[in-house]
Amino acid sequence: SIVYLNGDFIPAAEARISPMDRGFLFGDGIYEVIPSYNGRFVGFKPHIARMQDGLAQLSIDPGLSLADWQALCQRLLADNNGENGANQAVYIQVSRGTDTKRNHAFPANIKATVFAYAFPIAAEPLADKSKATTYNVVTGQDLRWQRCHIKSTSLLGNVLHYQQGYASGAQEILLFDKDGNLTEGAAVNVFVIKDGVIATPPLSNKLLPGITRLLLLNILRKHSNIVVEERDISEQEVFAADEIWLTSSSKEIAPVLKVNEHTVGTGEVGDVWLAAQQLFSVHKYDE
Numbered sequence: 040s041i042v043y044l045n046g047d048f049i050p051a052a053e054a055r056i057s058p059m060d061r062g063f064l065f066g067d068g069i070y071e072v073i074p075s076y077n078g079r080f081v082g083f084k085p086h087i088a089r090m091q092d093g094l095a096q097l098s099i100d101p102g103l104s105l106a107d108w109q110a111l112c113q114r115l116l117a118d119n120n121g122e123n124g125a126n127q128a129v130y131i132q133v134s135r136g137t138d139t140k141r142n143h144a145f146p147a148n149i150k151a152t153v154f155a156y157a158f159p160i161a162a163e164p165l166a167d168k169s170k171a172t173t174y175n176v177v178t179g180q181d182l183r184w185q186r187c188h189i190k191s192t193s194l195l196g197n198v199l200h201y202q203q204g205y206a207s208g209a210q211e212i213l214l215f216d217k218d219g220n221l222t223e224g225a226a227v228n229v230f231v232i233k234d235g236v237i238a239t240p241p242l243s244n245k246l247l248p249g250i251t252r253l254l255l256l257n258i259l260r261k262h263s264n265i266v267v268e269e270r271d272i273s274e275q276e277v278f279a280a281d282e283i284w285l286t287s288s289s290k291e292i293a294p295v296l297k298v299n300e301h302t303v304g305t306g307e308v309g310d311v312w313l314a315a316q317q318l319f320s321v322h323k324y325d326e
C-alpha cells in the first residue's frame with residue numbers, strides 16, 4: 040500500500056520513523072480516523088476540525104490547511120483503492136516530531152511528524168434490525184486521565200479498559216466516573232434510550248467529542264421529533280434503559296444487547312435504533 044509520510048507518498052515498506060520521535064517515546068501526538076464509502080468521506084470537516092483543535096491544544100502545528108488535508112486524504116483513497124476496495128478509512132497521526140534526545144520539555148524548532156494511511160473497512164452499516172452488529176458490554180470505573188477530550192495517541196488507558204472488557208468476554212466496556220456517571224466506552228461514545236427519549240453524556244474533559252455522536256445529534260435534531268438530551272446518566276439509568284447504543288466512526292450506531300449479566304430492554308435490537316440508523320444512513324454525508 041501507499042502511505043503518506045512527511046510530504047511524500049511512498050510504499051508502506053519504505054516508511055521510516057525515528058525511535059527518537061516523540062510519538063514513540065511519549066505518545067506525544069494526535070490521531071484521527073475518517074471512514075469513507077465509495078470514495079465519500081463521512082464527516083470529513085468535523086474530523087479535521089477536531090484534529091486541528093487537539094493539535095492546537097498541544098501546540099503542535101503541522102502547517103496543513105483543510106484543503107491540504109482534503110487533497111492528502113483523497114489521494115490516499117485513490118492510490119489504495121485497487122488494494123483496499125471501495126470502502127476505506129484514513130488513519131492520520133501527527134506527533135510533535137523527532138528530537139535528538141529524550142527530554143520531556145517541548146523542543147524548540149522541530150517539525151511535526153505527519154503520517155497517514157488508508158485501510159479497508161466493512162461495507163456501511165445498514166438500517167436493518169436483522170443485519171445489525173450487536174454488542175455485549177461490561178461496566179467498569181473510568182480510570183483514564185482527565186483530558187479524555189483530546190484524541191491523543193497516548194491510548195494506554197483506553198487499551199487497558201478495552202482489554203478489561205475483552206477479558207470478560209465482552210466487546211466493549213461502559214465506563215463510569217467517580218460520581219457514578221457514564222462517560223464513554225474504551226473506543227466509543229454511548230447513548231441510552233428510555234421511553235423514546237435519547238440521552239448521551241454531555242461533552243467535557245471526561246470523554247472524546249465523537250464525530251459520530253456529533254453527526255447523530257445534529258441529524259436527530261434536524262430531521263426527527265425524537266427528544267435528545269445531553270446530560271449526566273447514572274449507572275441505574277443504564278440498567279433501566281430500553282436501548283443502549285455505542286457510536287463510533289467504524290460502528291456508526293451499534294445496539295448493545297447485554298450489560299454484564301443484564302439483558303437490555305427486550306434483548307432485541309430496538310425501534311428507536313432503527314429510526315436513528317435510518318436517518319443516519321441518509322444524512323451522514325451532509326456535513
Ligand code: PLP
Nearest residue numbers: 226227228247249250251287288
Ligand atoms: N470515544 C473514544 C475513546 C474513541 O476512541 C472513539 C473513536 O475511536 C470514540 C469515542 C468515537 O469517536 P468517533 O465517532 O469520532 O469515531
